[in-house]
Amino acid sequence: MVDITAPQASLSADDLRKRITTNLQEKQGVEPEEATVADVYAATAEVVRDYLSVSSLDAKKRMVKGHVKAVGYLSAEFLIGRQLSNALLNAGLTQQFEGAVAELGFKAKDVIATEPEPGLGNGGLGRLAACYVDSLASLGVPAFGYGIQYRYGIFRQEFDDEGKQVEKPDYWLSEGNPWGHEDVVRSQRVSFGGSVVDGDDGARVWKPAWSVRAVPVDYLVPGYDSGRVNTLRLWTAKSYDEFDLATFNRSDYMGAVIPQVNAENITKVLYPEDSTPQGKRLRLEQQYFFVSASIHDAIRTFYPGEKNPDLTTFPDKICFQLNDTHPVIGIPELMRVLMDEHGMDWDAAWNITRKTFNYTCHTLLPEALEVWPAKLIGELLPRHLEIIRSINAQFVQELESKGIDDDVIDRMRIATDGPDGQVRMAYLATVGGSYVNGVAALHSQLLKDVTLKDFSSVYPNKFTNVTNGVTPRRFIKLANPRLSDLITEGLGTDKWLHDLDELEGLVPLADDSSFVERFRKVKEANKQDFAKYASDKFDFSINTNTMFDSMIKRLHEYKRQSLKILAVIAEYAAIKDGSVNVDEILPRSVFFGAKAAPGYAMAKLTIQLINNVARVVNNDPAVKGKLAVYFPWNYNIDLAEHLIPATELDEQISQAGKEASGTGNMKFALNGSLTVGTLDGANVEIRERVGAENFFLFGMQVEDVEKLYADGYDPMEYVHADPRLHHAIDLVASGAFSHGDRDTYAALTSDWLTHDYFMTMADFTAYMDIQKEIEATYRNPDEWTRKAILNVAHSGFFSSDRSIEDYLTRIWHTEPQR
Numbered sequence: 117m118v119d120i121t122a123p124q125a126s127l128s129a130d131d132l133r134k135r136i137t138t139n140l141q142e143k144q145g146v147e148p149e150e151a152t153v154a155d156v157y158a159a160t161a162e163v164v165r166d167y168l169s170v171s172s173l174d175a176k177k178r179m180v181k182g183h184v185k186a187v188g189y190l191s192a193e194f195l196i197g198r199q200l201s202n203a204l205l206n207a208g209l210t211q212q213f214e215g216a217v218a219e220l221g222f223k224a225k226d227v228i229a230t231e232p233e234p235g236l237g238n239g240g241l242g243r244l245a246a247c248y249v250d251s252l253a254s255l256g257v258p259a260f261g262y263g264i265q266y267r268y269g270i271f272r273q274e275f276d277d278e279g280k281q282v283e284k285p286d287y288w289l290s291e292g293n294p295w296g297h298e299d300v301v302r303s304q305r306v307s308f309g310g311s312v313v314d315g316d317d318g319a320r321v322w323k324p325a326w327s328v329r330a331v332p333v334d335y336l337v338p339g340y341d342s343g344r345v346n347t348l349r350l351w352t353a354k355s356y357d358e359f360d361l362a363t364f365n366r367s368d369y370m371g372a373v374i375p376q377v378n379a380e381n382i383t384k385v386l387y388p389e390d391s392t393p394q395g396k397r398l399r400l401e402q403q404y405f406f407v408s409a410s411i412h413d414a415i416r417t418f419y420p421g422e423k424n425p426d427l428t429t430f431p432d433k434i435c436f437q438l439n440d441t442h443p444v445i446g447i448p449e450l451m452r453v454l455m456d457e458h459g460m461d462w463d464a465a466w467n468i469t470r471k472t473f474n475y476t477c478h479t480l481l482p483e484a485l486e487v488w489p490a491k492l493i494g495e496l497l498p499r500h501l502e503i504i505r506s507i508n509a510q511f512v513q514e515l516e517s518k519g520i521d522d523d524v525i526d527r528m529r530i531a532t533d534g535p536d537g538q539v540r541m542a543y544l545a546t547v548g549g550s551y552v553n554g555v556a557a558l559h560s561q562l563l564k565d566v567t568l569k570d571f572s573s574v575y576p577n578k579f580t581n582v583t584n585g586v587t588p589r590r591f592i593k594l595a596n597p598r599l600s601d602l603i604t605e606g607l608g609t610d611k612w613l614h615d616l617d618e619l620e621g622l623v624p625l626a627d628d629s630s631f632v633e634r635f636r637k638v639k640e641a642n643k644q645d646f647a648k649y650a651s652d653k654f655d656f657s658i659n660t661n662t663m664f665d666s667m668i669k670r671l672h673e674y675k676r677q678s679l680k681i682l683a684v685i686a687e688y689a690a691i692k693d694g695s696v697n698v699d700e701i702l703p704r705s706v707f708f709g710a711k712a713a714p715g716y717a718m719a720k721l722t723i724q725l726i727n728n729v730a731r732v733v734n735n736d737p738a739v740k741g742k743l744a745v746y747f748p749w750n751y752n753i754d755l756a757e758h759l760i761p762a763t764e765l766d767e768q769i770s771q772a773g774k775e776a777s778g779t780g781n782m783k784f785a786l787n788g789s790l791t792v793g794t795l796d797g798a799n800v801e802i803r804e805r806v807g808a809e810n811f812f813l814f815g816m817q818v819e820d821v822e823k824l825y826a827d828g829y830d831p832m833e834y835v836h837a838d839p840r841l842h843h844a845i846d847l848v849a850s851g852a853f854s855h856g857d858r859d860t861y862a863a864l865t866s867d868w869l870t871h872d873y874f875m876t877m878a879d880f881t882a883y884m885d886i887q888k889e890i891e892a893t894y895r896n897p898d899e900w901t902r903k904a905i906l907n908v909a910h911s912g913f914f915s916s917d918r919s920i921e922d923y924l925t926r927i928w929h930t931e932p933q934r
């Protein structure tokens with residue numbers, strides 16, 4: 117008998133049905149007999165939210181009254197995915213829900229599929245934040261997620277007739293928002309612009325020019341079987357009803373309403389860039405807006421009703437994690453709040469600020485570290501610029517007193533002077549907080565050795581690593597119910613959902629032929645499911661008797677989608693010219709999922725190429741049933757939840773030293789895919805854990821890459837050395853994927869041949885070679901499945917619960933509240 121410890125709320129299916137019925141009548145305004153699936157979804161969501169709010173109030177009360185330090189996770193992005201099925205699972209209401217909606221004449225899965233997906237993030241960084249708030253609640257840690265409720269999330273991606281990406285606005289709120297509760301009473305005023313004047317006793321007084329109202333929209337975050345319900349508080353900008361009277365009184369009537377227009381623009385749209393920050397004013401407004409509101413919200417929460425709270429205790433109440441540099445303006449903001457609003461002196465404020473903040477860096481690309489023009493900060497936040505300059509001056513003094521060379525000090529300045537002066541947010545975060553962490557072991561090492569080397573020499577103890585993780589509730593239990601059941605059966609318990617290290621218990625089953633067979637059948641059935649889903653949604657007809665090979669992630673040159681598509685082209689070309697017999701190749705279906713930043717021309721051209729390779733290959737009878745390329749548009753969490761469980765081969769092929777961690781790689785390994793990958797990001801740790809023999813490693817390593825840059829890299833050398841590569845590029849250049857037009861991909865082919873910064877050409881041959889090894893392994897299904905089982909069994913480390921425990925002990929120094 118399997119020991120099922122999964123949560124079961126005391127609410128019965130019948131009670132739930134009654135609540136849904138009442139909601140249908142009283143809130144949706146329909147009789148249950150007339151209700152549509154959308155009505156039932158809306159009613160269920162409201163009922164579940166109401167149900168959770170009871171525990172949420174209790175958690176808040178205990179947090180404020182108790183003595184366990186809370187965590188405030190500050191993030192410009194929370195890519196939370198659909199809420200209903202996750203909330204039901206975590207609250208122990210899944211079965212009751214299935215019973216209740218069946219009674220009402222609906223299928224549970226149809227109700228769940230009705231929910232629009234909030235796209236409030238770009239990719240890995242935003243999804244990580246969502247996994248972390250899930251794990252914080254599941255572990256019982258008092259915590260807030262603080263972010264922005266954008267009116268338009270990440271754009272909806274479409275492809276036009278030429279295969280080009282077209283961006284459409286994502287108005288995800290059009291059908292209402294049952295999960296978000298607007299709490300106008302707890303609004304905060306956030307001010308901008310103006311000037312700083314001298315006040316009494318040498319104090320500096322900020323006279324802002326305009327203000328907006330930050331209104332919190334609260335999402336409940338139920339922990340899995342923990343009873344704890346935390347809050348994700350996303351701020352939305354509203355104008356104050358009263359227009360700007362001062363401006364009006366100067367007879368500038370139009371001017372008086374400009375602030376109102378500006379106000380609502382602040383949270384209108386998520387920036388779809390995910391690496392190269394552009395010094396855009398509105399983005400700085402977004403950052404300051406949510407951070408200022410959150411800091412004031414935390415003070416209000418922990419010192420309720422106090423006019424003059426003793427904020428020396430603030431770091432005992434809450435610590436803030438800065439998710440990348442986006443919320444780093446919080447450091448001067450807390451300084452300002454403590455000094456200007458609460459009368460503290462500089463040293464006391466600095467002491468508290470440094471204790472309160474910690475910074476997670478999510479990149480290795482130097483161009484992705486945010487740098488703001490000092491002039492812009494000065495215009496928008498003049499008092500903050502003063503404070504930043506003072507922090508910088510104090511820091512420079514400290515460096516001087518340590519005897520550090522002037523040129524090193526110059527490199528390390530947080531703020532530079534002159535008309536083109538800049539503020540380096542990563543440096544500000546490093547100096548203004550207690551800890552700095554990277555997101556995988558290799559990444560954290562490179563941060564210390566390269567990106568923030570000067571800082572790690574001055575503050576060696578500040579730097580640490582927390583390897584990323586993913587929530588097994590959403591990405592195994594919900595996304596892959598067949599595998600979940602098999603794991604639970606294999607282990608004889610479902611404790612693994614609380615403690616993913618339990619998966620180690622599957623190791624002996626990798627040698628049990630009946631378990632291997634059942635595991636293979638799970639993958640088989642998931643492939644069928646995906647084919648059905650893709651047929652309904654994208655009109656693809658996928659041959660499930662092929663290896664499912666997926667590459668899903670943002671489109672970036674460093675991630676090297678080009679390498680994958682060039683390999684497909686090379687294989688196709690080899691079949692066409694007869695050098696490979698089509699009947700002997702391993703049949704494959706290659707899947708891509710990726711959005712490109714709207715302004716990133718090379719990334720968009722790569723999307724166009726992939727789509728056109730798909731068009732040509734999929735319509736060529738010569739390879740029918742053997743090789744096909746699919747590019748489902750609008751890659752999002754829902755697509756990931758469907759494709760990952762069906763995938764057999766996962767592509768993690770970035771140039772070594774560029775991918776900070778990756779989290780898709782973890783989701784795939786946990787769902788029984790094998791990885792083909794470079795030694796980059798968390799691939800390194802995945803390979804260490806699953807075993808080198810169960811991971812397809814290829815390509816240059818960080819040291820090789822460095823050496824090749826130093827020696828002078830010439831991609832032509834590699835193109836000449838491998839005729840397959842030469843041929844593939846020739847095909848692209850000849851117009852084979854552009855109806856004969858030779859110019860379409862000129863920017864791509866010329867980059868490959870002359871520049872190729874991420875060394876795709878240099879890794880091509882190794883990549884083709886490893887694919888042969890992969891095919892040989894795949895031809896032995898038992899061997900392949902055995903390796904897949906071992907991937908699952910050894911990947912428990914990559915639970916976000918483990919990541920959060922690492923943060924608790926290494927960085928936050930707090931614990932669950934019992």
Ligand code: 26V
Pocket residue numbers: 238239240241242244387388389390391392393394440478479484555584775776777778779797
């Ligand atoms: C940067 C910017 C720059 C300004 C415009 C908006 C914007 C939005 C996001 C970002 C952050 C990019 C960094 C990022 O997403 N890093 C990814 O973080 C994942 C979670 O740690 C990690 O797995 C990926 O390797 C890393 O690329």
